[in-house]
Amino acid sequence: MGDKQTFLKQFDSIPAVFPVQGTARAHIHNGLDFPTTRDEYWKYTRVNAILDKDYIDNSWMPSSINEYSIPAMDSIDIVFVNGGFNKELSSNASESGLVFGSVLNQDGENKNLILEHLGKYADSEKHAFSAFNTSYFKDGAFIRIKKGCEIKRPLRILNLSGGVNQANNLRNLFLIEENAQVQIIAHNIGAELQGGFVNVVTEVSVGDGSNLEYYLIENDGDESSLINTTHVHQAGTSTAKVVTLTQSGRLVRNNLNFDINGQGCESNMYGIYFTSGKQHLDNHTYADHRSPNCESNELYKGVMTERSTGVFNGKIMVRQEAQKTNAFQSNQNILLSDNASINTKPELEIYADDVKCSHGCTIGQLDDEALFYLRSRGLNKLEASKLLIQAFAGDVLEEISIPALQEYVAEFIHKKFEDLDA
Amino acid sequence: MSDFLKIKNLKASIDGNQILKGIDLEVKPGEVHAIMGPNGSGKSTLASVLAGREEYEVEADEVSYLGDDVLELAPEERSRAGLFLAFQYPVEIPGVSNINFLKAAVNAKRKHRGLDDISAKDFMFMMKEKQALVELKQSLANRSVNEGFSGGEKKRNEIFQMAMLEPRLGILDETDSGLDIDALKIVANGVNKLKNDENAFIVITHYQRLLDYIIPDFVHVLFDGRIVKSGDKTLALELEEKGYDWLTNGVEAI
Incomplete structure (x- = not known):
């Protein structure tokens, strides 16, 4: 260096x-x-x-x-x-x-x-x-x-x-x-x-x-x-x-x-990504629960293709005084290429004894059965994949409460498919 | 005029197991063919192979449909050319709305024919008309594809899709399984209304029951990957009465 x-x-x-x-x-x-x-x-x-x-x-x-x-x-x-x-x-x-x-x-x-x-x-x-x-x-x-x-x-x-x-x-x-x-x-x-x-x-x-x-x-x-x-x-x-x-x-x-x-807080973290080429994307999040009766929600969803690489590390810290914490975290990934990869690591560190916390991550491909079903109705592989990816991204898209911005993100996903097609 | 559907010596295997061992079948416009046979005889494999499911290894002397070599076509190309498979187990696709999916499918087909995308108005009109055909509730059309549908609703949705896409060749893979008698009548009625001199249907079924409502021109018995007997609609009645044993005894020795 x-x-x-x-x-x-x-x-x-x-x-x-x-x-x-x-x-x-x-x-x-x-x-x-x-x-x-x-x-x-x-x-x-x-x-x-x-x-x-x-x-x-x-x-x-x-x-x-x-x-x-x-x-x-x-x-x-x-x-x-x-x-x-x-x-x-x-x-x-x-x-x-x-x-x-x-x-x-x-x-x-x-x-x-x-x-x-x-x-x-x-x-x-x-x-x-x-x-x-x-x-x-x-x-x-x-x-x-x-x-x-x-x-x-x-x-x-x-x-x-x-x-x-x-x-x-x-x-x-x-x-x-x-x-x-x-x-x-x-x-x-x-x-x-x-x-x-x-x-x-x-x-x-x-x-x-x-x-x-x-x-x-x-x-x-x-x-x-x-x-x-x-x-x-x-x-x-x-x-x-x-x-x-x-x-x-x-x-x-x-x-x-x-x-x-402070008590009664709600903290929401959402992420959406669609990587390609040689992109490297690293999302690190940290929710530090210092007060009781708070809720945090986290959902990161991503699609990775070509040679792109990714990292997700989400940490939830629940301190001793943060009783009655509700904390949820999820990272879901779809890899569209054999050469794309992601390292995902959810972390919980809990010192309070009356809390509800969950975390999870998934890495997978598009469902072959669903793809065949859509193709058998005349959609080509790319169109079928696009519908499935749009569905996959749907619950993060819904969290965008500015309609023009929601449309912008949907258009980004659409455009990404056009670029893959080219 | 080229043949409508002509299958000669079709063989298919999966994971090294040969399921279809040489099927010959010819279908002409206006005909309804029923394919019957015991479990494991290869009925669903035949449907899957014709629709283009990719996990099978397929070989044949000929599988031609309207002059095209079917085996050379991707599943979507077969669909656009007018081939339709009503699935035995329709797939649930959460998050993909039935309407968006169908619009994409209808437009894919229109594009293939050199037509512009269907207008929103025409599409809604078409939806309404075809829903009535299979008595599918409007609310189901607005939901995600097959998500949370009952068995009967899924099958009706298949026939609804078939009605929307107006195929030349419809293949119904055990569409009657899991249906009560009322649903069966609705499904059969849908097929009968779609039937005309230009199109044809291959109806795969376990039971003669469906054939009371969709009258076949030909009945074929599939056993161990081969068609072991063909006849007219009376063959189905004979099978209902006698079972399959009288046909299959001795066949295994081949």
């Missing part, structure tokens, strides 16, 4: 705006090392390709964002280009009770909130890529939903990356105050990114009685790497749902962590 200091040096000219950035730089420059496959947490995912590269800061700029829209979606958009805020491409729309802008551009009360919360949830002491992000992020989205407010239109963070060997460290902070409600879409696109590295850290605080839906769409292109780390901190009686759709990426690593910190 390349030298860590050489890798880091490429980013040292980025100014450290927040105090946490200085602290994180000290960590990453000194004791904290990037993970290797000797770390259990990174056993199947090699990050050498990310660290061995020379990165260039490109001046790439999209002429418009029309081609990156989600059809029929009526969202308020904020746009970042290679990690920097772009005011011109962002929409001006607003709603009452909503603060939606760049982390760097806030002042007064909002700036104080950022100083209070930024770095509070993401761990820059143990996790090198989080520390790297904290050290060198240029900007990110700041979302604040004020107490009791319900935001009607979905908010979309469009994180565009482009150019050759571009690194993009985006740092988002969402503060959902008490009894507030919002739908957020983090849309990562690297349509013109060649051999880049996108490293996103998002910290989310969900207040008492609030309801958050957060959708991650990952489409940084098949030559690039993405590490997408999300920390959700939930207070009592709140509901949070995170749905991750992975569309492309040579290497994608998702770290999704839930801190469940």
Whole structure:
């Protein structure tokens, strides 16, 4: 592996705006090392390709964002280009009770909130890529939903990356105050990114009685790497749902962590992926039950084909005080090719004695009997497979409560089949 | 005019066991052929091989259907060419709606004929009409394919699909098994309404009972992978009376 200091040096000219950035730089420059496959947490995912590269800061700029829209979606958009805020491409729309802008551009009360919360949830002491992000992020989205407010239109963070060997460290902070409600879409696109590295850290605080839906769409292109780390901190009686759709990426690593910190919380994690080529996708999730009477649900479903490889590691931690926890987890995979593979590992760690927990994983092929039945009615093998895959993905699709986005995901599956056919 | 269906010396084996040992059969438009025989004689294998199930090793001097070499065609190509198998055990496919599935099947066939996709209106009209034919409840059509259907409902759904796809050659693989007498009449009635001078049916059955309602032009007895006797509809009655023993005794020695 390349030298860590050489890798880091490429980013040292980025100014450290927040105090946490200085602290994180000290960590990453000194004791904290990037993970290797000797770390259990990174056993199947090699990050050498990310660290061995020379990165260039490109001046790439999209002429418009029309081609990156989600059809029929009526969202308020904020746009970042290679990690920097772009005011011109962002929409001006607003709603009452909503603060939606760049982390760097806030002042007064909002700036104080950022100083209070930024770095509070993401761990820059143990996790090198989080520390790297904290050290060198240029900007990110700041979302604040004020107490009791319900935001009607979905908010979309469009994180565009482009150019050759571009690194993009985006740092988002969402503060959902008490009894507030919002739908957020983090849309990562690297349509013109060649051999880049996108490293996103998002910290989310969900207040008492609030309801958050957060959708991650990952489409940084098949030559690039993405590490997408999300920390959700939930207070009592709140509901949070995170749905991750992975569309492309040579290497994608998702770290999704839930801190469940108050009674009566509901935490939902859903994932859907359809990998091909030489893609490598690694989903790590962690549900930390710290309070009694909470429920977490997790369902990740994926289809893997060609030479793609995958990892799923879902951990449920139930601490001693988290009595009456209900926790469910499932990872289901269909391999369409003999050369595709997945390592899936569900984990439970339970210290409370009155809990209901279950986990499971499946790896299989399409049902031959069902395929023959459909073919005997005139559908070709691809059409029959498509119907079966759509059925397989159905229960995750139903969890997407924005119709335009649900349609977008269905269309993605449809398109993937057309590409396989070609 | 090329032959409708012509089978000469059809052999099929699975996992090294030969099930069909040389079948000869010729079917012409407008005909109904019944294939009877004891358990394990190869009736369902014959149906499966004609529909294109891939786990069999098949060889034959000839299996031609409307001039095509059937054995060279994929299951979907056979279907589009007008061949339909009503399954003995229809498969439950959770999450795939009957309607989407049927629309895809109807459009696959239309595409094969160079037609555009069916309009939503025409499709709904066609659904309604064909459902009435087999007295299939509207609510079943809206559900996932065969999921949670009773045995009788599954079989009716097969005939419903057959009605939707309007095949030239329908093969019914023990469609009567597990049906009570009322369901049997409904299924038979459906087939009779679909029957015309242009199409043909091969009805595989264990019992003569179904043949009271679907009158066959020919009855064939399949035993140990061969057709050991053929006759008209009176053969079925004779079998009902005497069983299979009088036909099969001595055949095993061959």
